[in-house]
Amino acid sequence: MTAYVLRRLLGLFPVLVAAIILTFAANRFVPGDPITIMLGDQGGNVVLERKLRAEYGLDRPVSVQFVDYVSGLARGDFGLSFRYPGVPVTQVIKDALWISPLLAAAALTLAIPIGIALGVLAALRRNTLADTGIILILVAGLSIPNFALAAFFVWGFALKLGWFPVAGWTTWKHAVLPVVILAIPAAAYLARLARTFMLEVLQQDYVRTARAKGLSERLVVWRHSLRNVLVPILTVCGLIFGGLITGTIVVETIFNIPGLGRIAIESIFARDYPVTMAIVMLFTLFYAVINFAVDVLYGLVDPRIRVEAVR
Amino acid sequence: MNGNVEVVADATGARDFLRRFIRTRSAVLGFILVVLAVATAVLSPWITPNDFSRTNMAFIWEPPGQDFVLGTDAVGRDVLSRLIVGAAVSLVVALSVLSIALVVGTTAGMVAAWKGGWFDAFVMRTADVTLAFPDLIVAILIAAMLGPGIPTVILSLAVVSWPGIARITRSLVLSLRSELFVDAAIVSGTAARTILLRHCLPNIVPALIVRASVGVGFVVMAEATLSFLGLGVQEPLPSWGGMIRDGLPALRSEPHLALAAGTALGLTIIGFNLLGDGLRDLLDPRIRER
Numbered sequence: 305m306t307a308y309v310l311r312r313l314l315g316l317f318p319v320l321v322a323a324i325i326l327t328f329a330a331n332r333f334v335p336g337d338p339i340t341i342m343l344g345d346q347g348g349n350v351v352l353e354r355k356l357r358a359e360y361g362l363d364r365p366v367s368v369q370f371v372d373y374v375s376g377l378a379r380g381d382f383g384l385s386f387r388y389p390g391v392p393v394t395q396v397i398k399d400a401l402w403i404s405p406l407l408a409a410a411a412l413t414l415a416i417p418i419g420i421a422l423g424v425l426a427a428l429r430r431n432t433l434a435d436t437g438i439i440l441i442l443v444a445g446l447s448i449p450n451f452a453l454a455a456f457f458v459w460g461f462a463l464k465l466g467w468f469p470v471a472g473w474t475t476w477k478h479a480v481l482p483v484v485i486l487a488i489p490a491a492a493y494l495a496r497l498a499r500t501f502m503l504e505v506l507q508q509d510y511v512r513t514a515r516a517k518g519l520s521e522r523l524v525v526w527r528h529s530l531r532n533v534l535v536p537i538l539t540v541c542g543l544i545f546g547g548l549i550t551g552t553i554v555v556e557t558i559f560n561i562p563g564l565g566r567i568a569i570e571s572i573f574a575r576d577y578p579v580t581m582a583i584v585m586l587f588t589l590f591y592a593v594i595n596f597a598v599d600v601l602y603g604l605v606d607p608r609i610r611v612e613a614v615r
Numbered sequence: 616m617n618g619n620v621e622v623v624a625d626a627t628g629a630r631d632f633l634r635r636f637i638r639t640r641s642a643v644l645g646f647i648l649v650v651l652a653v654a655t656a657v658l659s660p661w662i663t664p665n666d667f668s669r670t671n672m673a674f675i676w677e678p679p680g681q682d683f684v685l686g687t688d689a690v691g692r693d694v695l696s697r698l699i700v701g702a703a704v705s706l707v708v709a710l711s712v713l714s715i716a717l718v719v720g721t722t723a724g725m726v727a728a729w730k731g732g733w734f735d736a737f738v739m740r741t742a743d744v745t746l747a748f749p750d751l752i753v754a755i756l757i758a759a760m761l762g763p764g765i766p767t768v769i770l771s772l773a774v775v776s777w778p779g780i781a782r783i784t785r786s787l788v789l790s791l792r793s794e795l796f797v798d799a800a801i802v803s804g805t806a807a808r809t810i811l812l813r814h815c816l817p818n819i820v821p822a823l824i825v826r827a828s829v830g831v832g833f834v835v836m837a838e839a840t841l842s843f844l845g846l847g848v849q850e851p852l853p854s855w856g857g858m859i860r861d862g863l864p865a866l867r868s869e870p871h872l873a874l875a876a877g878t879a880l881g882l883t884i885i886g887f888n889l890l891g892d893g894l895r896d897l898l899d900p901r902i903r904e905r
Contacts, residue, residue, distance in 0.1 A: 318740060319747040330760050440641070443892075447884040449836050451843045452877035455859055459870050470866075550751035554840060558863065569844055572759050580759050587752050595747070 305603065312599045316592050323588045327581035328373050331383075332366065334577055338386045341575065360384055382582035387574045393582045396567070403473075403563030405590065407555065408548040410479070411486035412541070419491035420537065423498025424530065430503065438495070445492030450485050450551050454558045457481055471560040482555045489551070490544050497540060501533045508532075535605055542591075542598040549587055635897055642893020648886025656703040665693035667700040668851040676869045686871040688861060694872055697853035698879050704854050705883070708847075709834040711769050713827050716776035721823065723777065724784025725811045728792065739785070742778035750775045750837060758846040768847040772837050776830060783826055787819040825895045832887035839880050855880040 339356050346352060357363040360383070361372055376383060382393035426438040461481065462470045472478050505511060506529060514528045515521075553565030560566070564583050571579040636642055655662070664684065671691035679686040685694040727738040745753075754771035761767045788811070791797055800810045841847035842856030850857070855876045862873025 318744050322744045323748070326756060330756060334760055443641070443888055444881070444885055447832060447836070447888045448877075448881040449839055449843075449856075449884070451840065451856070451859055452880050455863060455866065455873040455877045458863070459866050459874065463867050463870075546749045549749045550840070553751055553755075554844065557844060568755055569846075572755065572763075572846065577759060580755065584752050584756055588748055591749050591752075592747060 308603050309600055312596055312603075316596055319588065319592050323585055324374060324377065327585055328370055330584075331373075331577045331581050332369065334575075338362075338575070338577070342386060342389050356389070359390065377585070382585070383578045385576055385579050387571065387576035387579070393578050396579050397564060397582060397586075400562055400564045400567050401586075403561060404549070404552040404556070404565055404587075407479075407482060407486060407552045407561070407563065408545060410483045411490060411548055411551070412544065414483060414487040415490035415494055415544070416537075416541075418487070419494025420498045420530075420533070422491070423495035423500075424502050424525070424533070426495070426499045427502035427506065428525065439499075442492040442495050445488045446496070449554075450489065451554050451558055453488060454481070454485050454555065457485060458558075471558070473559070473561045478559070478561075482559050482561060486548055486551045486555055490548060493540070493544060493547075494537060497537060498533055501536050502529060505529045505532045535602075538605065539598060539602050542595040545594045546591055549591060632897065636893065639893045639897065641889045642897070645886045645889025645891070645893060648882055649890050652702055652883045652886060653706065655699055656706045659699045659703040663693075663696035663699050665696045667692065667696040667853055669693075676865065678869070679871050685875045686869070688858070688872050689865065694858075694875055697858060698855070698875060701853040701855045701858065701876070702879070702883070704848055704852055705835055705838060705880075708765060708768055708772075708838045709831055712772040712776060712834045712838075713830065715769065715773040716780055716830075717823065717827060719773070720777040720780025721784045721816070721819075724781040725788050725815065727781070728785040728788035729807055729811060735785075738781060742781050745774060745778050748775075751840070754837075754841055754846060758841075763846045764849055765847070765852075768838050768841050771841070772834055775837075776834065779830075780823065780826060783822060784819060787822055788815050791815050791818055821898055825891075825898050828887075828894050829891040832884045832891060835880075835887060836884050855883075 339353060339360065339362060340347065342356060343349065343353060354363070361369055364372075373383070380394065382397075385391045385393050385396050388396065422438055422442070426435045429435045458470055458481065462468050468481050469475075469478050511524060511528055514524045519528075549565075552563060553568060555561070556563040556566040557569055564586065568580055568583040568587075571577075571583070636646075669692065671687070674683070674687050674691040675689060677683050677687040677691070679694075683693050683695065685698065687693055688697070723738045723742075727735040748756075753775050754767070757771040757774070758767045761770070791814075797810060797814060800814055805814075838847055839854065839856035839859075842854040843860045845857075845860065848854035848857055858876035859873050859880070862870070862876060866873055
């Protein structure tokens with residue numbers, strides 16, 4: 305098991321290296337000199353310009369800048385923001401840090417039970433009207449983009465019915481629509497998988513044996529089938545988290561939630577590269593860690609995986 | 616003689632395929648939606664009732680009615696005309712992305728499988744690393760460097776789409792390598808390029824078509840998402856994602872813009888996904904849902 309975990313950990317390395325190089329390159333080699341932009345109408349002020357360049361470390365060779373960047377990252381220091389001159393990036397994103405993961409986690413918590421329940425129900429009612437209906441709902445849930453869904457939900461539930469606020473981030477009511485909208489595609493994806501796996505499991509010999517020895521349908525489903533569906537479902541949770549990260553960026557923009565996703569989009573338009581790249585780093589790291597955790601869990605649950613991977 | 620037999624076999628194969636396809640209700644529904652979207656896109660230069668880019672301050676936020684079937688937007692442009700042109704924009708972007716991803720992915724996958732060794736390892740590790748970035752994060756990275764616009768959309772979606780195609784191509788070519796006809800080609804001194812293009816490629820095209828058809832829905836959705844965030848298609852060109860963004864602030868009094876664009880976008884992606892799933896189940900039982 306230790307060898308397996310170490311191997312997985314080593315697998316994170318190339319991703320981190322790629323992320324560091326790409327974000328550094330994006331920070332340094334984008335068109336337009338950030339200091340010139342920052343100076344604005346004080347363009348002729350050579351003293352101020354030199355001071356700013358030194359403050360941002362832009363007066364040194366690129367290789368030194370790169371070493372500084374990497375050692376900064378190791379200390380959790382992302383440098384200084386361009387939009388707010390002199391303000392550290394960490395200061396800009398500090399308060400937003402937990403909002404995106406929180407939204408994603410809430411959505412996943414909501415999506416897992418609903419998704420599995422729908423999928424199992426469809427599998428048990430295979431080829432009936434209920435099954436077809438569920439499948440069509442799932443396709444719609446997977447196909448309608450979250451911002452289009454948001455348009456319909458805000459119009460219906462917030463404006464017409466007045467159940468929830470339109471946007472903002474102060475009370476728990478503000479979180480309901482964003483989380484539900486995030487959870488819908490995740491639940492639909494999980495349900496499709498659960499249905500496929502459940503159909504497979506229901507054809508296994510041990511399920512037939514369980515039925516043959518007269519166990520109630522409830523026991524067959526709960527004790528003998530469902531457990532075997534949960535393991536493969538676990539492996540796709542990493543993938544789903546990737547989708548949720550994308551989703552939080554969109555949902556935060558729509559509902560005006562001050563999370564990392566919204567700040568990332570704002571920073572692109574404000575040409576605040578250090579902030580944008582810090583968020584790219586954080587999301588990538590977050591995604592990598594989630595996938596690592598899922599791999600380790602999967603190895604724990606299923607011995608075949610870790611033996612195969614090490615071999 | 617031999618040729619005749621093959622033609623007959625192909626005809627029954629096609630008829631059989633058509634029969635099974637028609638029996639799959641959801642695939643037929645998807646097919647109809649896709650045909651509608653594609654026809655709208657192709658015919659867009661002729662069927663728009665008004666100029667999609669002409670602003671008219673006398674008719675801002677007109678509700679749906681006689682003059683403007685789906686109303687107008689904040690600067691008085693005809694929503695229906697913009698939806699129709701938006702279909703063309705969306706499908707052209709999707710087609711470009713898939714073409715690039717197919718060419719790059721297939722080439723990389725075929726050469727990796729054939730050469731093996733360090734090149735294979737390099738291609739596959741590059742694919743792994745690419746997939747380790749969340750899709751939208753790749754797009755944000757590229758948008759930060761190139762600035763928002765159609766090139767950014769096409770490049771970032773091609774970047775996230777090629778690894779999947781490369782992986783499938785590689786595994787298919789690897790299994791073809793042990794086939795007798797490939798051995799025969801090698802022994803008779805055929806160049807590697809010819810073997811790959813003439814002997815291997817035709818065998819993997821059906822699987823690639825299935826893979827691409829399953830991917831169209833994703834690409835259309837991703838383009839709309841980027842345009843919604845302002846990173847994609849820029850004014851004055853209409854995009855469904857951009858129209859929803861423009862419509863959201865006015866949702867209270869003029870919901871027609873966001874809801875019409877949302878419906879068009881949703882139905883189109885549902886269509887592509889239903890058709891893609893149907894084709895996958897019919898053509899290639901090997902690629903199971905994962």
